[in-house]
Amino acid sequence: MLLLTPEEMGRADRLAAESGIDSYGLMIRAGHAVSAAFLRLYPAALRADVLCGPGNNGGDGYIAAEALKQAGVEVALFHLGDPENLKGDARRAFQACSIDGKPVEDYRPAAGAVIIDALFGAGLQRPLSDALCMLISQVNEAAEPVIAVDLPSGISGLTGKVQGAAFSAAHTVTFMRAKPGHFLLPGREHCGRLDVFDIGIPQRILEEAGGGHHLNGPDLFASALPALTASSHKFRRGHLGVFSGGPSASGAARLSATAGLRTGAGLVTLAVPPNAAMVVANQVTAVMLKAVPDVAALDEWLEDKRLSAFVLGPGFGVGEKARAFVSALASRPLVLDADGISSFADEPDALFALLSGADPHCVLTPHEGEFARLFPDIAADDNIGKPEKARRAAERANAIVLYKGADTVIAAPDGRIAINANAPPWLATAGSGDVLAGIIGGLLAQGTPAFEAACAGAWLHGQAAKRAGEGLTAEDLPNHLPPLSGVS
Numbered sequence: 001m002l003l004l005t006p007e008e009m010g011r012a013d014r015l016a017a018e019s020g021i022d023s024y025g026l027m028i029r030a031g032h033a034v035s036a037a038f039l040r041l042y043p044a045a046l047r048a049d050v051l052c053g054p055g056n057n058g059g060d061g062y063i064a065a066e067a068l069k070q071a072g073v074e075v076a077l078f079h080l081g082d083p084e085n086l087k088g089d090a091r092r093a094f095q096a097c098s099i100d101g102k103p104v105e106d107y108r109p110a111a112g113a114v115i116i117d118a119l120f121g122a123g124l125q126r127p128l129s130d131a132l133c134m135l136i137s138q139v140n141e142a143a144e145p146v147i148a149v150d151l152p153s154g155i156s157g158l159t160g161k162v163q164g165a166a167f168s169a170a171h172t173v174t175f176m177r178a179k180p181g182h183f184l185l186p187g188r189e190h191c192g193r194l195d196v197f198d199i200g201i202p203q204r205i206l207e208e209a210g211g212g213h214h215l216n217g218p219d220l221f222a223s224a225l226p227a228l229t230a231s232s233h234k235f236r237r238g239h240l241g242v243f244s245g246g247p248s249a250s251g252a253a254r255l256s257a258t259a260g261l262r263t264g265a266g267l268v269t270l271a272v273p274p275n276a277a278m279v280v281a282n283q284v285t286a287v288m289l290k291a292v293p294d295v296a297a298l299d300e301w302l303e304d305k306r307l308s309a310f311v312l313g314p315g316f317g318v319g320e321k322a323r324a325f326v327s328a329l330a331s332r333p334l335v336l337d338a339d340g341i342s343s344f345a346d347e348p349d350a351l352f353a354l355l356s357g358a359d360p361h362c363v364l365t366p367h368e369g370e371f372a373r374l375f376p377d378i379a380a381d382d383n384i385g386k387p388e389k390a391r392r393a394a395e396r397a398n399a400i401v402l403y404k405g406a407d408t409v410i411a412a413p414d415g416r417i418a419i420n421a422n423a424p425p426w427l428a429t430a431g432s433g434d435v436l437a438g439i440i441g442g443l444l445a446q447g448t449p450a451f452e453a454a455c456a457g458a459w460l461h462g463q464a465a466k467r468a469g470e471g472l473t474a475e476d477l478p479n480h481l482p483p484l485s486g487v488s
């Protein structure tokens with residue numbers, strides 16, 4: 001699903017105005033969507049306390065306040081700043097509002113009221129003043145329900161970051177398309193339930209204004225998933241190679257291998273150091289085993305061109321061997337995870353050189369710590385959010401970057417960005433990342449392009465966790481993967 005950044009939404013507004021759409025009409029529909037949400041959600045509320053800011057978000061608030069008054073609701077209205085300074089549509093909305101307001105400094109939350117937060121939306125530019133932070137924390141502590149207009153004030157629609165303080169809303173009513181900040185953390189947790197309301201901007205304008213941000217879901221990758229046909233042969237379904245660590249560290253790779261097989265790879269082989277062969281052989285059945293002691297053995301194995309993708313990293317060990325193996329594998333579809341990433345902490349440029357020049361076919365799956373090891377300057381830049389960090393990293397590495405977390409972001413060097421939001425909290429468990437690497441490897445092995453494989457991997461991983469339920473262990477995940485044929 002296409003998401004629009006606040007900047008892109010502003011562009012959509014301008015394009016809409018240029019094509020003859022009345023911008024005040026958009027504001028009226030936005031305000032009415034908010035008043036309708038209030039009436040639907042809180043029919044027994046004693047009062048609406050409407051807090052209006054100095055821009056068009058405030059304009060939506062004035063429209064909502066007047067509509068609620070007309071519907072018979074008791075409304076208390078509060079302005080931030082002097083409403084005589086309002087401009088354009090917001091000024092018109094203020095003038096059309098028959099309620100006398102007070103300065104927002106006078107506002108005190110009281111029991112039984114529902115607060116409509118129309119202070120700031122897409123136009124939030126800087127951290128809120130101390131006085132506003134104080135007001136917001138009083139409202140949050142009072143725990144009366146808040147309906148946020150467009151975004152909870154204080155949340156950046158671009159990054160999901162809190163600018164000083166932010167309302168914890170029970171509901172957020174946004175317009176036309178959700179924004180990245182509705183799904184990125186901590187923004188997602190401040191939004192409550194999100195409603196996206198159509199105020200009448202045509203789809204073609206939204207697409208023209210929109211860029212690379214998407215909510216991750218089947219619309220991004222379903223058509224690139226492998227289809228199982230009557231003639232599917234196990235070699236046509238690809239052969240995934242997963243590299244294992246030593247005798248006491250093979251569990252992670254076994255989890256990846258099982259996940260790769262469950263995702264539909266025709267064959268999966270665990271490549272093991274010879275001293276781990278017996279241990280691993282005792283633990284696997286459908287997964288095959290191959291002793292690969294060193295780079296020479298790896299080069300020989302790689303002559304088999306039916307080997308269609310690889311996973312390296314889980315439990316592999318950090319160091320020279322990992323670097324040498326990656327250098328042998330760099331031209332093939334590869335998921336580089338965990339120790340495979342950390343092995344390049346001292347020389348990330350060596351990894352980027354290996355991956356440069358070709359179509360991106362490697363998926364890097366760093367969590368926050370691993371991301372900072374490979375991209376220290378990008379990780380430390382507080383001026384940009386997670387999607388932009390992932391995008392810059394993908395561009396630098398010429399790889400798909402799947403930046404893990406409760407709000408995993410997947411980015412491609414060409415600027416495509418997907419924000420994944422289907423992972424339940426109980427997915428954060430030991431070995432979960434190894435399973436994710438295996439799912440992506442299984443899809444790469446079947447010929448799914450790297451960006452789509454990474455998006456599908458993150459989404460399938462989240463779905464498997466939901467199906468397995470709370471209390472799952474990583475071993476449960478592969479058994480709960482939904483069938484690919486049902487993903488649409």
Ligand SMILES: NC(=O)C1=CN([C@@H]2O[C@H](COP(=O)(O)OP(=O)(O)OC[C@H]3O[C@@H](n4cnc5c(N)ncnc54)[C@H](O)[C@@H]3O)[C@@H](O)[C@H]2O)[C@H](O)CC1
Pocket residue numbers: 009013026027030053054055056057058059060119120121122123124125126127128129149150151175176201
């Ligand atoms: N197509 C749509 O989605 C429509 C959206 N509408 C609403 O319009 C707002 C965006 O309006 P805009 O005027 O651009 O921005 P804001 O109202 O969010 O705020 C701008 C206003 O606030 C000042 N400001 C910014 N940051 C701060 C700060 N930290 N402290 C103090 N003041 C700040 C800034 O200088 C401006 O004066 C969108 O969210 C929707 O709610 C339309 O109504 C309909 C079309």
Ligand SMILES: [K+]
Pocket residue numbers: 057117118119120121148149150151152153
């Ligand atoms: K708001």
